[in-house]
Each structure stands twice: as C-alpha cells, then as structure tokens.
Amino acid sequence: MLRIRGTVGDVPVDLTVELDDSDWGKLGSALGAQPQIVQAAAVAASAAKSLNQDEALWQVARDLLRKAGQLSGPDLLEQLEGLTGSAAAGKRLLVRLRHSSQVKVASGGDTPLYSWVE
Structure with a gap:
C-alpha cells in the first residue's frame, strides 16, 4: 500500500x-x-x-518529528490532526510522543517544544 x-x-x-x-x-x-x-x-x-492502523500512524508520527527535528506543540498537533483526520486521534499521538523516550519536551515560552532525540 x-x-x-x-x-x-x-x-x-x-x-x-x-x-x-x-x-x-x-x-x-x-x-x-x-x-x-x-x-x-x-x-x-x-x-x-x-501493521495495524494505529502502529502505522505511530511510525509516521515519529518519522514526522524525527525529520523536522523540533516542532512546537501547536504545529505538531496540527500536522498530527492532518495525518489522522481527527483531532482526538491527533491528540492521542501527541500524548504518545510526549511520553516516548525518543522525544524531549521543553518549555518554549507559551508552547511546549517537541524535539527528537536518538
């Protein structure tokens, strides 16, 4: 596919x-x-x-952040919502990224900054 x-x-x-x-x-x-x-x-x-649909979306979400290197929370959420077609599914992926050992979340003033770490 x-x-x-x-x-x-x-x-x-x-x-x-x-x-x-x-x-x-x-x-x-x-x-x-x-x-x-x-x-x-x-x-x-x-x-x-x-691969089930959730795992495929998880892989794409990880690749998206890895390729970008760093994204603000709202920008990342917007891209995840576009990827999944759903605000709720986008938020679930954002929470999963937040808790991933490969992602560092730092305070970026008004919004969190999501960074990919190897």
Whole structure:
C-alpha cells in the first residue's frame, strides 16, 4: 500500500493505492526493475498490511518529528490532526510522543517544544 499526502494548490490530497504482489510485479517489469527489488517491494507491502492502523500512524508520527527535528506543540498537533483526520486521534499521538523516550519536551515560552532525540 502506498499513501500519498500533500496538496495540489490549496486542495489537500490524501491518496491510498493498494497493490497486490502481481501488481508490484507488473510495475517492476514496466520499470525494468530487478526481480529482487520487486520481491522486496512485495514483502514490504505485505509487512505494511500486517501493521495495524494505529502502529502505522505511530511510525509516521515519529518519522514526522524525527525529520523536522523540533516542532512546537501547536504545529505538531496540527500536522498530527492532518495525518489522522481527527483531532482526538491527533491528540492521542501527541500524548504518545510526549511520553516516548525518543522525544524531549521543553518549555518554549507559551508552547511546549517537541524535539527528537536518538
């Protein structure tokens, strides 16, 4: 499964494309990929299916903060709400990040600052 998120102009885009093993094979053949690469993609797709939705969102939330390095609480919450499509689910992820050993939360004046630590 591939998930594409972003915007086209001012319009938000959230597209999910599901490919089974034969679709990955066809795509790999069309692109001239090596069989090992196609097989690895199929394995990755199967692994993604086995993760439940909460764990997949948790991984994406962690990656979001890791790539950003540091975000203010309101900015992070806004991005998490956009990711989940729900204010409640976004807040749950924010609380989970707050309690993660890989995240440092510091006072940033009016708002907390969430920082990724290795």
